[in-house]
Amino acid sequence: MDNGRQMAKDLVTNLDLNLLRVFTVLFQEKNMRRASERLNVTQPAVSQSLKRLRQHFDEPLFVKVTGGLAATGYAEQLYDLVSPNLEALFSGLSHLTHFSPEELKQPITIALSPPAMMALSGALILKFKQLAPNVPLSIVAWSGQTITDLSNGSTLIGVHYGDIAYPKAIHRHQIALLTAAVAVRKGHPLLKEERVFEQLSNYPIASQLIPEWNEKIVVAAQIMERHGMELEVGFRAEDSAVLVDVISQTDMFMPITNLFPKHRYKDIAYPNVQVPKQERYHPLYCYHHLRQRNSPLITWLYQIIQQTVEEQIELNADK
Template sequence: MAKDLVANLDLNLLRVFTVLFQEKNMRRASERLNVTQPAVSQSLKKLRQHFDEPLFVKVTGGLAATGFAERLYDVVSPNLQALFSGLSHLTHFAPSELKQSITIALSPPAMMTLSGALILKFKQLAPNVQLSIVAWSGQTLADLGNGDTLIGVHYGDIDYPKSIYRHQVALLTAGVAVRKGHPLLKEEKVFDQLSDYPIASQLIPEWNERKVVAAEVMKRYGMELEIGFRAEDSAALVDVTSQTDMFMPITNLFPKHRYKDIAYPNVEIPEQDRYHPLYCYHHLRQRNSPLIEWLIQVIQQTVEEQIELNSDK
């Protein structure tokens, strides 16, 4: 039966072997390894015993590798280098060194606000990444599972499998957008008056496809809303809102600073219906990934910056 050359093998001994093979000299090897020559000699002795091979023979000026040592080096050197490099990346993470494709899925409200800001952040922080931003769809949770999409951004109250993990990045505050000059803007505080106007509601996959969330909220308070328009496309909703008396439910993530034809009445939504958590979603196997942790930080910072831009509007 052939001897198992892997069992009980100390990887540190292989590191000594590769350096010794490259230097062919005990003194120079010990200097590179920052250990004593007797320590190198002891490691070599253990290697000889493990492989039952001499590995090196003494020659004038140092050591010469045996044929077995040359074959061993051809196997060990590239793989050991890859192993130590990979292990070092567990504790070392530099976004500027990333060279890969990253796909981020954004729900429609997040797509409207975060896309450009994320592109700019990646150009600054990770310029060699090929970033793709896609719309969150009914396929996104499956794409997070199979790795086609690395991370997604969506509201919290959606159904997702146990294989998907989520991390809250913001608690958004609900509000309303209307056209400039809308009658609601004359009111000091708005809530019951919303039932006097049709709603322009955004279709958000896996969140409100079968219901209008704002209508459900108003119904709990004894009011019925007329559904005036529904669309997934944010630009279409803004266009309709800016030209009609419909009102559009929004959150404080909505990019108020971009739209001159849109205004924001002072809506007093009951506290239990006022807030919507925003989450990053990713596969559970990525939970401790430095890349995922960094992406969550970048997304959270971008969300906070966009909310701050809207704070005085």
């Protein structure tokens, strides 16, 4: 029994799977030249592989006959064992590197922070209908539960600003560096000002609540304080549409970035606010679980989201 176990172990240890591939093709072709053509290698290379196979199994495997090779009884048993399993293995490995969005059918959930939800949802849905029409897509609002959902896989990927706490098991990619700006109603007094940033403290702020980022603080107020100004918080809400409705009817201003969909709102204007350089830029990230870092699906989702962000920023460029 011990000798049998030792022999089985010897047959597995240091066995090159590529040699088994050569063996299966040789068995099927029974001819060195045809086998080399199928494998796209030279005949001497096939001959060398056969030599290594014979040494490994301590068995001739094939004998020369008129017109080519004949398999030994041992080779026939080995082929019956190896061929179906090797085929399944190489097929599975190929599947890992092959990725076709149109073949996707698994449900996908994407979490978006409120500004991203406002700017990207519709465009992402259209892209999925075009590129991955069979995917049941869910877009949910980023919440205090999202990091947990990313960890357990119920949410596949999320989009949020960078300054949030996340565990080591979560990985992030930067997809854009957003530029800070301000939105106000048309006819707002700030539109006549040359030094808009310095005048912001004269008007209340309508601040967007972004889970995991600014629930306890108003980031714009902190920025103003660093520059010696006090800011009155007039209104806070998570819903982007509510904030747009408020600033369209009041003198409040709303901090935004160049991701804000300017092209959709005809009653909103954008004063030329010169935010100090050190406060001007905010990274936008994709978040997902570390175990999916090399997943073709995650790579594709990251690319689609980044492309959508870039397209939305371009749409807003001339507004």
